[in-house]
Amino acid sequence: MLQLTNIRxxxxxxxxxxxxxxxxxxxQIDEIIALDxxxxxxxxxxxxxxxxxxxxxxxxxxxxxxxxxxxxDRLKVRxxxxxxSAKGVEITLNDxxxxxxxxxxxxxxxxxxxxxxxxxxxENVEVVNWGENPNLSESKKPHWELAEQYGLxxxxxGVKITGxxxxxxxxxxxxxxxxLINFFLDEAQNAGYKEIIPPLMVNEESGFxxxxxxxxxxxxxxxxxDNLFLIPTAEVPVTNIYRDTIxxxxxxxxxxxxxTPCFRREAGSYGKDVRGLNRLHQFDKxxxxxIAHPNMSYEILETMVEHVKSLLQKLELPYRxxxxxxxxxxxxxxxxxxxxxFSAAQERWLEVSSTSNFETFQANRxxxxxxxxxxxxxxxxxxxxxxxxxxxxxxxLLENNQTKxxxxxxKALVQYTGFEIVQ
RNA sequence: GGAGAGAUGGCAGAGCGGUUGAUUGCACCAGUCUUGAAAACUGGCUUGGGUAAUACCAACGGGGGUUCGAAUCCCUCUCUCUCCGCCA
Numbered sequence: 226m227l228q229l230t231n232i233r234x235x236x237x238x239x240x241x242x243x244x245x246x247x248x249x250x251x252x253q254i255d256e257i258i259a260l261d262x263x264x265x266x267x268x269x270x271x272x273x274x275x276x277x278x279x280x281x282x283x284x285x286x287x288x289x290x291x292x293x294x295x296x297x298d299r300l301k302v303r304x305x306x307x308x309x310s311a312k313g314v315e316i317t318l319n320d321x322x323x324x325x326x327x328x329x330x331x332x333x334x335x336x337x338x339x340x341x342x343x344x345x346x347x348e349n350v351e352v353v354n355w356g357e358n359p360n361l362s363e364s365k366k367p368h369w370e371l372a373e374q375y376g377l378x379x380x381x382x383g384v385k386i387t388g389x390x391x392x393x394x395x396x397x398x399x400x401x402x403x404x405l406i407n408f409f410l411d412e413a414q415n416a417g418y419k420e421i422i423p424p425l426m427v428n429e430e431s432g433f434x435x436x437x438x439x440x441x442x443x444x445x446x447x448x449x450x451d452n453l454f455l456i457p458t459a460e461v462p463v464t465n466i467y468r469d470t471i472x473x474x475x476x477x478x479x480x481x482x483x484x485t486p487c488f489r490r491e492a493g494s495y496g497k498d499v500r501g502l503n504r505l506h507q508f509d510k511x512x513x514x515x516i517a518h519p520n521m522s523y524e525i526l527e528t529m530v531e532h533v534k535s536l537l538q539k540l541e542l543p544y545r546x547x548x549x550x551x552x553x554x555x556x557x558x559x560x561x562x563x564x565x566x567f568s569a570a571q572e573r574w575l576e577v578s579s580t581s582n583f584e585t586f587q588a589n590r591x592x593x594x595x596x597x598x599x600x601x602x603x604x605x606x607x608x609x610x611x612x613x614x615x616x617x618x619x620x621x622l623l624e625n626n627q628t629k630x631x632x633x634x635x636k637a638l639v640q641y642t643g644f645e646i647v648q
Numbered sequence: 649g650g651a652g653a654g655a656u657g658g659c660a661g662a663g664c665g666g667u668u669g670a671u672u673g674c675a676c677c678a679g680u681c682u683u684g685a686a687a688a689c690u691g692g693c694u695u696g697g698g699u700a701a702u703a704c705c706a707a708c709g710g711g712g713g714u715u716c717g718a719a720u721c722c723c724u725c726u727c728u729c730u731c732c733g734c735c736a
Binding site (some may be wrong): 265266268269271272273274275276278283284285286287289290297298300301302303304305306307308471541591599603 | 651658666667677694695697701704705706715716717
């Protein structure tokens with residue numbers, strides 16, 4: 226959620242920034258400012274009304290103490306009319322506040338200066354391209370065939386137990402999964418991130434805090450009887466640790482990492498996108514999250530990018546990094562880097578990480594602030610990134626490392642898997 | 649799931665329906681003293697709205713009600729604790 230003061234004071238800048246998303250928000254912004262004006266007016270009216278009522282109440286109290294009953298009763302009549310009008314104003318105020326909130330919910334974050342305008346993924350900017358694509362033989366296979374051939378993942382069994390998009394990992398497949406999780410967590414810990422094991426379900430407030438609610442509830446699994454949501458990413462519970470919090474400046478930055486399964490309904494997906502491990506309803510991910518000082522957040526974003534890079538390099542996977550254009554960026558992000566690995570058998574790029582700076586957009590909803598050394602309180606910046614999401618890493622590992630003798634495990638991972646090759 | 653008790657500022661803990669946004673202690677910050685520190689003393693120390701700055705308004709778990717006036721009374725929801733039941 227954008228900050229009202231920012232919208233009011235830097236309207237042109239905000240609009241120019243939002244234009245990079247290839248949409249015009251001037252109508253919404255004007256409406257927001259108009260609603261805020263209304264809000265202020267109503268609030269003022271209510272305040273003066275209440276001020277008078279408070280004054281009268283005090284006088285009445287004094288009169289009672291002095292035993293001047295009749296005079297007090299006369300004043301009581303006046304408070305009755307005040308009360309009536311206050312009620313009306315209060316209703317308007319609540320109504321306007323509600324409308325203002327709704328309007329604010331519909332405006333996405335303002336892209337950072339480095340972000341280019343654009344409407345589709347083609348306009349994303351490639352900033353890094355690392356590694357060589359492997360030369361695979363003509364008989365190369367996609368990961369879903371390899372997974373079946375070596376008995377690593379049973380998609381059919383998942384369908385039987387739960388449904389499509391819930392694979393069952395078996396034997397070395399399961400072991401590989403656990404190896405990757407431990408590898409990612411250890412790397413994060415070595416980079417100074419504190420490990421968290423959060424709840425896998427969150428309440429409504431947390432959903433609002435990180436922006437999944439109100440408009441993306443269709444993407445989350447909802448447990449109706451208790452009104453809880455299965456987390457679509459560890460970002461939700463981990464970032465919400467700092468909801469309604471005022472930190473001290475010297476506590477920043479806060480670095481956290483968490484492994485969790487992630488649950489996504491992925492309503493509307495179809496075709497080759499959902500084949501095999503490409504898109505799942507349940508998948509594993511290690512997330513890194515930072516709560517940062519506003520002056521430091523872009524520097525920190527770069528360190529997070531470096532961290533993800535190092536993971537992919539240790540896994541010997543060729544990758545590229547895209548700086549997303551305005552139109553392809555998520556609603557809450559100010560700048561996002563997507564990491565993609567090349568799947569040699571599918572001959573397509575697979576997104577394995579998305580690392581973003583949300584600036585104050587999430588913090589504003591979370592009410593996560595810090596008190597500076599100057600004594601002033603202001604919003605923090607929040608950042609997060611996948612480091613990494615497992616399924617597509619597994620897909621790329623299987624496909625890119627397939628040999629006639631089996632699937633080769635990258636060196637860095639062998640100490641975690643306990644085997645060098647899957648046969 | 650059943651019965652009872654409770655929820656107040658960073659923490660602890662007062663609070664009679666009427667200068668209580670809230671006594672006090674601890675913690676914290678600044679100053680005095682000191683070569684420095686500790687101790688002692690003095691002052692500061694919740695958040696949000698609003699303003700050029702004051703005024704002013706709101707908030708004592710959330711929501712609603714009674715009253716001229718509610719942290720204080722009533723209803724309701726949530727959560728915590730104790731006991732019982734069930735159970736990894």
